[in-house]
Amino acid sequence: GAGVSQSPSNKVTEKGKDVELRCDPISGHTALYWYRQSLGQGLEFLIYFQGNSAPDKSGLPSDRFSAERTGGSVSTLTIQRTQQEDSAVYLCASSPGTGGDGYTFGSGTRLTVV
Amino acid sequence: AQSVTQLGSHVSVSEGALVLLRCNYSSSVPPYLFWYVQYPNQGLQLLLKYTSAATLVKGINGFEAEFKKSETSFHLTKPSAHMSDAAEYFCAVRPEGIYNQGGKLIFGQGTELSVKP
Numbered sequence: 001g002a003g004v005s006q007s008p009s010n011k012v013t014e015k016g017k018d019v020e021l022r023c024d025p026i027s028g029h030t031a032l033y034w035y036r037q038s039l040g041q042g043l044e045f046l047i048y049f050q051g052n053s054a055p056d057k058s059g060l061p062s063d064r065f066s067a068e069r070t071g072g073s074v075s076t077l078t079i080q081r082t083q084q085e086d087s088a089v090y091l092c093a094s095s096p097g098t099g100g101d102g103y104t105f106g107s108g109t110r111l112t113v114v
Numbered sequence: 115a116q117s118v119t120q121l122g123s124h125v126s127v128s129e130g131a132l133v134l135l136r137c138n139y140s141s142s143v144p145p146y147l148f149w150y151v152q153y154p155n156q157g158l159q160l161l162l163k164y165t166s167a168a169t170l171v172k173g174i175n176g177f178e179a180e181f182k183k184s185e186t187s188f189h190l191t192k193p194s195a196h197m198s199d200a201a202e203y204f205c206a207v208r209p210e211g212i213y214n215q216g217g218k219l220i221f222g223q224g225t226e227l228s229v230k231p
Contacts, residue, residue: 004157033218042223043158043204056218091157102148103219105157 002026004106006092012112013082021077021109025094032075033095033103034067038088046090049075050097082113116141116209120222128230133177133192135225137205140186146208147188148219149179153201161203164188175199200229 005024013019025032034046045059049069060066064083069075079086089110093103121136139145146165150158162173169181179190188205203226206219 035221043206043219043221045218045220048218059218093158102150102160102163103158105150105159107155107157 004092004094004104006090006106006109008109009107010110010112012114015084015113016081018078018080019082019111021079021090021092021111023075023077023092023094023106025073025075025092026104027073029094029096029104030072031095031097031103032069033093034075034077035091035093036088037091037108043091046077079111082111084113087111087113116145116207116220118205118207118220118222120203120205120225122225123223124226124228126228126230127195129197130194133190133195133199133227135190135203135205135227137179137188137190137222138186139188139205139207141207141209143209147179147181148206148208149173149177149188149190150204150206150221151175151201152204152224158204161190195227195229197229197231200227202226 007022030051032049035043037043047067048056064080067077089108091108093105095103117140119138148163149161151161152158161177162171164171164181172178177192179188181188202224204224205222208219
């Protein structure tokens with residue numbers, strides 16, 4: 001597609017439930033990133049996929065968070081046993097993965113844990 | 115560790131006035147630097163980027179930024195603010211800089227710009 005697509009745009013879930021957030025990157029972009037933006041906070045790096053390399057998971061806050069990228073394209077971020085502190089906007093970005101290219105961001109998924 | 119500091123979480127200017135948003139970075143290698151803008155309920159949009167070419171970088175919507183290695187700064191400016199510039203602005207560094215073809219961005223905390231009529 002023309003841009004990075006994220007779904008759902010809004011998600012309300014009960015504490016303790018699992019949620020899956022989806023990201024469709026720009027076609028041909030080899031790099032994909034997940035960030036979390038909490039109220040009043042900057043953007044917190046979560047995980048980074050580059051081609052067929054092992055992902056950089058150094059930003060995942062706990063083992064309740066995981067992500068996968070299938071076929072080098074679509075990515076799913078899964079949060080298990082959600083907690084109220086997981087409430088945030090989850091942003092996905094993709095890039096061609098070369099040189100100094102910037103990143104194209106999706107509009108995000110606003111997650112609210114009640 | 116590489117980091118980005120944005121001075122001022124909120125900046126307010128009058129329409130037509132100069133916009134100056136400050137960003138200082140730390141990096142152990144020549145960095146790549148970026149400014150992004152986020153309008154309400156939208157994702158981030160790239161304003162401009164520095165990738166070791168010209169130190170004065172021009173971006174969209176009349177914004178520009180100057181890379182000053184001696185000051186480790188990459189401040190964002192616009193000569194004359196418009197009401198439509200009201201948004202949140204993020205400075206970011208790609209720590210691997212010129213030595214890596216990919217890699218995550220480290221973002222500052224953001225500066226909210228308000229423009230008064």
